[in-house]
Amino acid sequence: MRKPAWLAEVIVQSIAVTVSILLALWVDQWKQKRAARDLATESISNFITEIRQNKARIDDVLPYHEAIRSMLKQAESSHSIHTQAEFERTIGIDGLRPPSLLQTAWQTAVTTGALAHLDYNTVAALSLTYTIQDRFREDSRSGFQSILQATDFKAGDGDMAVRSADNYLREVVNSENDLHATYAQAEQTLALKLKGMGAPAQPADSAHPTQQPQPTTGQ
Amino acid sequence: MTHSTMNRTVPRLVVSNRVPRYVRPFVYVALCVAALCVPTHVATAQANSRSAIAIVVNPKSSVTNLSFAELRRIFLGEQQFWPDRSKVTLLVRAPVAHERAIVLDEIYRMDEDQFRQYWIGKMFRAEVAGGPKIVYSSDMAMNLVGVIPGSITFVLASAATGDAKIIRIDGKLPSDPGYPLK
DSSP states (O other): OOOOHHHHHHHHHHHHHHHHHHHHHHHHHHHHHHHHHHHHHHHHHHHHHHHHHHHHHHHHHHHHHHHHHHHHHHHHHHTOOOSHHHHHHHTOSGGGOOOOOOOHHHHHHHHHTGGGGSOHHHHHHHHHHHHHHHHHHHHHHHHHHHHHHHTTOTTOOHHHHHHHHHHHHHHHHHHHHHHHHHHHHHHHHHHHHHHHTTOOOOOOOTTSTTSOOOOOOOO | OOHHHHHHHSOOOOOOTTSOTTTHHHHHHHHHHHHHHHHHHHHHHHHHHHHSEEEEEOTTOOOOEEOHHHHHHHHTTSOOBOTTSOBOEEEEEOTTOHHHHHHIIIIIOOOHHHHHHHHHHHHHTTSSSSOOEEEOSHHHHHHHHHHSTTEEEEEEGGGOOTTOEEOEETTBOTTSTTOSOO
16 A cells, blocks of 8 residues: 655654754854853963962962061061061061962853862862861961951060961961962862863963073162 | 462362452352252262162073163063063062163053053953063062062062162163163
8 A cells, every 4th residue: 555645754854853953052052151161261271370479479479478577587586576666667467468369260151050060079179268268368367367366565565476476377377388389289270170171382471480581780 | 388378289169360359259169059059969869870760680581781672571471481482570569669660661651550451451352361470579579580580570670689680771770871761
């Protein structure tokens, strides 16, 4: 018995429509996966840039804080600071400020949902890094406030202020060293992840210490 | 001793007889004024030397001379590393200091607002890791520059004492004539 011509046409058209829909779905899914991968790659690149910048900021301020600490120790042993004016002339309050560290990449990744496209270990490493950074910021902020209170010199005890500043700065310097090590570890992890995703290696940031020195005749 | 003998033995400030008599008092006055000006010039030169700004670097730095253009690039944060690859740490006096005013005027060619905006802009563009480190006195500047590797600062030449390593700018020290930071 011959099938009617219209039936064959319906079957062919149905198959064509189904295949088209499946193809469209597959293309859409492929585009979504690609967008997610691009977002993840871009996010990791941003994390690497930000972590390098923060590391460079720590590198920039660490020798300054260590030097101020040595001056504090000297002042403490010689009992040379008695008034607020002497403290500000010798040490200065602003010199005790911690560096301001960026967390824009983390906030952006949270806002855009980019973290959902990263694997668990990468997110855990990033979370740990920014948690340590947050703790550093909170600790140094509260420590700095206590220094400001300790340096009112109303009691005329300069040594107390110097000791407080030294204790505070010791914690800051230790935290800066810890944070620097954490950044180095996170940067290494992210660079490996980026390489695994087939993305080109992240070039060194302009403010990063790996920048080549420029020639000068200053000899 | 006769008057004529004294004339022969004692040097006298005598204006040539060819100068007309009525002009001689003016010549004497001019010579006196010139004589008074000599010590004034010497004093001014010494004062300039004292108020000149000395550029001081960490004693371990190998740098002994910079051109003024190189100095500007360092202070503007355009050159952030020394030739030995150590990082430049810039120590700058807090506002109101006389030295800072001179450096802002001569090296940065900016006022305070422009200076602040300049460093904020550089940090915003991630061209530098941080702005200049603030020091509150010449003593603090000298202490810090002595212990921070790669650091550079400026103080009044009279404050650059002890084992300070003052570098030449365009081959000149603060006491030399033609030193650019006076």
